[in-house]
Amino acid sequence: MNEADEALRRRALESAASVVDPEIPSLTIADLGILRGVVVRDGEVEVSITPTYSGCPAMSLITLDIQTALARAGIANARIRTVLSPAWTTDWLTDAGRAKLAEAGIAPPPPGASRRALFTEAAPRCPRCGSVDTEQISEFGSTACKSLHRCRVCREPFDTFKCH
């Protein structure tokens, strides 16, 4: 890759990485691991993204937001490609992303939780008071990627980012 292409790629990556998730605006698509990469071929920019859940309704808005962010950075006609493989996993959440989730009152996915367990799952830590004395209200929350919980200590309800 020549120098001009590499500079363009970095500029495009920086712009794309600044796009926030429309449903969790405290996190960028880079924090969430939705942004998979940026390549430049013959001066053409291609951004790859992957959906968290296949029915995620935010994908079309994220695509539009990336195009807008790139256009603002002077990059027109970028191609946005949706890739399915490898499938998105919460392991791709960056440490910064996990910290931002907790700050926003959303418990990051509990480490080591098995999504294969048919009935049991480790209790997440309350993002407000830090207690692990929490209970699940529903496995399906306000968005496809979150579940709903309640803290037995501070009595506050909270969302948890599902282990996926």
Next chain:
Amino acid sequence: MPPGALAIDENPLILQLLRWADDALVLGHRLSEWCGRAPTPEEDLALANIALDQIGLARTLYAEAGARSGHTEDQLAYLRTDRQYRNCLLVEQPNGDFAHTIVRQLFYSAFADPFWRAACASSAAEIAAIAAKAEKESAYHLRHAAEWLIRLGDGTDESHRRASVALAALWPFTEELFEADGADAALIADGVIPDPAAIRLPWDSTVGSVLVRATLPRPPAGWMRSGGRRGLHSEQLGLLLAEMQNLQRAYPGANW
């Protein structure tokens, strides 16, 4: 070809993709009918979320089938007739009461979960990629249905009675899940798609253990219904499609 049908050159792989896509879309549509009407707000969110997963999966599969047949996702969803739909009969059955919906979810998810896991090993990269996504989501759907059926079966006399009625009503639609026909044989032999018959064992084991915990007796073997995979549907599918396709039929190409 009947009027209003979409001309599709159905080779075995396109047919297979349509069968899976139709399962996902029809079930997603059925579940979306609960939106705003579920027993609790949490359950409303849960059913809507599962519906969204199914419709998302359907879109991916239609895109894949359409890339091979020369159609768009929308054409495949909105412009095929009921005879061109290849979903299994189970998913088109009406929601009924909450117990019917949960039993239908359990029967379908207990199949879909191991099925998609097996499809992750497909020799076709596109199918393996779609399966890897679907497999993760189906695990949640299965757990949701299993937990609910145990609560209903092992709940009050009324919830137990309703769960038993739903179980008996939907049991005859389960056999079709494991069916394969001539069109599948070469694809199965080449490792492109899993053999649905091989899913019977894990399905039996999952459903069996959930029924035991739910204190619900397993329905006796009896006459089993079939035909959906060949386009022979119950009356309910026509009504569902009439609602779903009405806008595109009345205003072809209408867009948001």
